Amino acid sequence: MTPPSCPGAAGPAETIVGGAPVSMPILNKALTLAPRLAAADGGADTLLAAGLRPDRVVGDMDSISPAARAEFAEVMHPVAEQDSTDFAKALRSSEAPWTLGVGFLGARIDHTLACLSEMARGRARCVLLGEADCVCILPPRLSLCLPLGSRVSLWPLGPAEGRSTGLEWPVDGIAMAPDGRIGTSNRSISPEVTLRFEGAPVALLLPSDAIAPLLEALGFRSRPSAPPAL
Incomplete structure (x- = not known):
């Protein structure tokens, strides 16, 4: 193995x-x-x-x-x-x-x-x-660039609380939980969206075409390599 x-x-x-x-x-x-x-x-x-x-x-x-x-x-x-x-x-x-x-x-x-x-x-x-989607678990802080009006959904996997900038409905001061307040179907209103969360892990769900800026924001880098022909 x-x-x-x-x-x-x-x-x-x-x-x-x-x-x-x-x-x-x-x-x-x-x-x-x-x-x-x-x-x-x-x-x-x-x-x-x-x-x-x-x-x-x-x-x-x-x-x-x-x-x-x-x-x-x-x-x-x-x-x-x-x-x-x-x-x-x-x-x-x-x-x-x-x-x-x-x-x-x-x-x-x-x-x-x-x-x-x-x-x-x-x-x-x-x-x-x-x-339709790309999904990750949020790090404690994330800053990413998205087209205006992009769907930004936040799904807490336990009790969590955060702060945000660039969202139509800020999450500041909102206690989130799977059986309480959640953050689905929010939208970006600024070219840059920042998210900070404490507590339980929170899943971030974005449109699938946001995969490149999401990977960039997470600090993931792909090594240059030609993919196999499909």
Whole structure:
């Protein structure tokens, strides 16, 4: 099994592909930003159909097809335990400086919630990218540049309180919680939006076309590399 990730890990960023449907434009975009390629269990079938070969396939292997299992036999890293999801197994074992997850949004909501919990647990350097959204766990402070009128949604995973600039509805002094006040469907009214939060982790949800400024704001940098042709 690949050793656990560490903050100083070198090399290009990694795209982790999950089992939910992934369009070729989204997969191609992800590989442009994070050219190393991994599959979480059934995500291997997405790569097989696309004619792509992952560097590794991680998971309990209960969803992968026999065809993908045979094709990627040399890069399979089975993890038998059932206490964590396949996404968690792939994320924790990544050696990349940061990761981009595709195939984890837009299908089963329980799978998406499990991904958010895993990202929040370790404040993972990971962003999920889907057709409509890109999602990360906020660092304590974030400043990012967005087009005016961009959707900015904040989802607390526990009690949290923050401050903001550049939002139509500031969050200053609002006690947020999953069973209380939340921050969905806010909008940017300034070219720069700043967010500061204390307390429990808070998920930031932006339109998928904001992926580049989000990665820039988070300090993630992709290494130059030509993605595989799709």
